Structure formats: structure tokens, C-alpha cells
Amino acid sequence: MSAPQPAPGTPLLEATGITKRYGQYTALDDVDLRIETGRTVSIVGESGSGKSTLARIIVGLERADSGTVRFRGEAIRGRRSRHAFRRSVGMVFQDPYESMDPRLTIGEIVAEPLRAHGMYRDGGKERVRELLDSVGMHGAEPDAYPHKFSGGQRQRVCIARALATDPDLVICDEPTSALDVSVQAQILNLLLDLQSRRQLAYLFITHDLDVVRRISDEVDVLLRGTVVERGTAEQITRSPEHTYTQRLLGAVPAISPRQRHIGPPLDIDTPAPRPPHDAKEDPA
Template sequence: MTTGEQQASLLSVRGVTKRFGSFTALDDVSLDLSPGTTTSLVGESGSGKSTLARVIVGLESVDSGLVHYRGAPVRGRAARREFRRGVGMVFQDPYGSIDPRFTLSEVVAEPLRAHGMYGKDGRQRVRDLLESVGMGSVDPDSYPHRLSGGQRQRVCIARALATGPDLLVCDEPTSALDVSVQAQILNLLLRLQQEHGLAYLFITHDLDVVRRISDQVHVLYRGSVVEHGPAQSVIDDARHPYTRKLLSAVLSDSPRTRRIGREMSGGQAAAAEKSG
């Protein structure tokens, strides 16, 4: 990738490999994410999606490869601090990702305080953030134990937006929610993207979600990207056998056929390994 291409991308991942002992969770993964767009990482549990998300936000180190942000490698204390300020993360479990001992105001203010951004207008900033995610009527000094899963996820999104990031990494942010609430959270994310020009790296196993929100999609199988391209093209004309299996599982009523990795034949698995 040239310097010009790096500068055109908000986020670039190049040749990232991550091992846990003898297990290779990520194998030479590369991707680019442009400002204001949504790139989805798709695959079954264990495919490497969440590991890549954790690598990108700095929660996991890499064995090889680099992450670039705004054209510069994320190396050194100053670069990492700028990166953490510019990138927010929304986790899968809205119950586990909020400390029940904190008030809602304290939860949302946490990144502001960490980056020295709270200041004299910090409380109003927190109120504005809660308002922006549809939680303006909730007392910011209340505790999260009475909130529903969808309300908690809204608070998590407000927290992720606190420092004014240009990228949100969303790790299965709707999978733990009821179907009707999933749609509300997706609509909220789409609205916030339009209002703030946000880019999303969206981790999911749900190709229906990909179809709805994504510009680009990368399909991960056993830690490798086996197919990528414009989301609609990949969904409508999947080339790789694993992607086609994912699509058939979405349409299947049988839980058995939703276990893609176990359902692939030996020849298909070999093809997937070769393509990776």
C-alpha cells in the first residue's frame, strides 16, 4: 500500500497475525476502512472477528503486522493516545460492559476523565450524549440495574461517543438483544453515522445485518480473510464456499445447518484453507 492509499484510509490493517500459543487466531489479515463508511467482519464464532477487533483497539498485541490510523502507524505512547481518543468501542454484552457500581453519568464520563476532557462542562456533555442516544429522559445519577438490555447498550454507545471519535468498533452490538430492540439499535447507529460522519467496523455473524448497514464486508474463516468486497456484491454473488455456506445458513430453519464450520465438507474446508 502506498503512502497516498494510507492517507485515504481512516484505518488500515496490514498483515496482522496473532497467535495464542500454538493456535493462530489471525493469519496475515489486512483491511482498509474509509471515513464515514461501514466495514463488516463476518464469520462464525471462533473465526477471529473479535480478536481482530481487540487487536485494532489495542486490547491485544500482535505477533506481526501493523495498524495505521489516519495514515500513521499506531506505535508509541503519543500515537496510541491519539488513537484511543479517536476510536470508540461498543461490546456485545451490555450487562457485562457497564460497572453496576457506577451511575449512568459516571459510566459515560469515564473516557472523558481518562483523556482529561471532562472540565467544567463535563456534566452537560454527558447529558447531551445521553440525549443523543435516546436516553435524555433518564436520570443520569441513577444506576444501571433497572435498565433494559437495549437501554444499557444505548448508554454504552453514548460512552463510546464521549471523546468525539471518528471510528466505532462494534463487536456484535445487537446479538444479545431481542429482535425488536436489535432494529432500534441499528437505526440509532445509522442515524449517528449520518449526523457525525462516523466510520464503523462492525463485527457480526448475521448477514442480514451486513446487508442492511455495510458498505464493505470481509469474511473471516479460521483467522483468514477468504472473501471481501462491496457488501451487496459479496452477498449477491459469493465466490468462496464458506461465504456461500454462511448465506445458506441464514436462510435455513435448521439449527444444525447453522454450524458452518462443522457442516463444510473436507473438500470445501481444504478450499477455504487454500484461499486463506
């Protein structure tokens, strides 16, 4: 049914040497990434560190200047392999208000990946219902339009869409950061629950370290387009090695002010960013 099994030990997804520049600005510089089946890899970093760009490159919304993405050992190159790859990958975006077409019903939205891969014709309607049920949207009419739903409900619908083609990997680009705190927890629980039921691998893009602690197996810390630290969630959160990671963890709000330790401003031991006009003004 599926493609021939790759050699054992091949990761589900492997990106090597991903580099992306926008003019003078380097968004990603030779980034590697490995995701094993059923595992969760988180990418953390501050705004502008290239997290989302990496996700967009993997799914093919943007083209890398160099580097390859391999899925089950096969390089994704060209239109056909990308289309096949997208069947095995779902994506949940940050803003559930933006990522759904307001002129389509939620049923149509969830069915969209099925249609795109020719899977709708037999039993598509039942499949859509099933998907909506599986994300906790019991009793939601597939004929309803997205504007009737709250942010959390919309994000559930988005998750249902991401799961429509029964993917092995779901890329979550800050899926909780546009939601209320109470709803964030529900969505995270849902994602964890789905992972245990479906053997999903997650690529989780976030800047929220509490979320990282909750959900990830491995963590990549991204700073200005380079991975500065990589390890298990335990290692990273308990004993971060890189100064940047330590600062990042220190910036997490704590219940008691005494537990908080926000260090001096960053950029002591890290190179300054490279905005083009600064580079020109610098006499060196």
C-alpha cells in the same frame, strides 16, 4: 486543532499483516483491513474465526504477534500514540451487562472516556446529558445505576460512551447479538442515524448476515483467521464467490423453509482446523 491532514487517499484506519497465535492455534493469519472515513466495514465469520480478536488488536486490548495498525496514516506504536488513537475511536461491546461497571452511574460511565482524555472539566456534565439524549435516552437520570435499565437501554448508554470523545471510528463487536430481536433493530437504526449525523466510520463485527446487509458498505469474510472474501455488501450477499460465504449465506434463516438452502456440512474444500492434539495424532 486536529493532527495535520494526511495525504489524500489515506484510509482512516489501515491494518496490515495482522497475525496472532495462541500457542499452536493461529487466530489471525496475515489479515489486512481498510476503513475509509464515514464508511462501514463489516467482518463476518463464524465463532472462532478471529473476528473479535481482530477488533481487540486494533483497539490495543491485545497485542498482535506481527502487523501494524495505522490510523490516518500513522502507525500506532507505543503508549502515547495508542492513548491518542483511543480518543478517536469508540467501542461498543457485545454484552451490555458485562461492559458497564455496576458500581458506577450511567453518567459516570459515559463520562469515563471524557475524563480519560481530559475533556470532562469544561462542560462535561452537559456533554454527558447531550450524549444520553443523542442515543435516545431522554429523561434518563445520569445518576441512575445500570441495573435499572434494560439490555437495549444499556447498549444505548454504551453507544453514548463510545461517542463521548467525538470519535471518527466506532468499533462494534457484535453490538446486537445479546439483544432481543425487536431491540436489535432499534439499535441498528440508532447506529445508522448516528453515522449519518456524525460522519462516523464503523468497524462492525458480526455473524448476523441480515445485520451486514442492513448496515455495511464493505464486507470482509473471515474464516479461521484469514480473509477469504472481500467485497461490497451487495456483492457479498448477492453473488458470493467463496464456498464458505455461500454456505454462510445459506445458513441464514429464511421466512419460508423453501427459501432456505443449508448445504452439506462445511469443510469440503477448506483445510481442517489445527487443534494441537489432532496434529500430533496425525501420522503424516
